[in-house]
Amino acid sequence: EVQLVESGGGLVQPGGSLKLSCAASGFTFSGSAMHWVRQASGKGLEWVGRIRNKANDYATTYGASVKGRFAISRDDSKNTAYLQMNSLKTEDTAVYYCTCGDYDFFDYWGQGTLVTVSS
């Protein structure tokens, strides 16, 4: 059974940093691209970014609203993906989901972790 478990969410002040983790099991993590998607309260889904697998040089791509502030990484030995969030803004407040699929649509999702950016 595929499982994605996010952790690391919480309250952070504007301008601060936070690192989310996504622990994966039940599939070949090393072969999969991993994505982060977020949803602010009352808003729609927003794609945050993606990290590809080793065969694709661990290439990363980001959405415009987070580019230059967020960084996605992975540790295939731990079956874990990460989302490092820097220079956080109040508008980054959202539930952050880890997700993946065979292509760039998403068969599997974690339950999400809430990030609140507030002073």
Add this chain to the structure above:
Amino acid sequence: DIVMTQSPDSLAVSLGERATINCKSSQSVLYSSNNKNYLAWYQHKPGQPPKLLIYWASTRESGVPDRFSGSGSGTDFTLTISSLQAEDVAVYYCQQYYTYLTFGGGTKVEI
């Protein structure tokens, strides 16, 4: 970036009736080399992660009831729920994966 525009923003449908949700992309998401539309649909209920319903515009995900169907090509797509059930109350999103990834704004389906 490709902008995905969904309509309507919300709709109320009687139990057993048809629900139709539209999604329009700002440029074609049809990849000519394989004739595939890079378009997916998701169902999102409060407190749960989104659930994949349809990919390649019309391929139903395993386990998804056959009352859900996707159609369209190029820039115009439709998700149809042929006979609405109570458990279908949710927000529905389209997503393009032709270049980068973008979601539509969502359509809330109510009874």
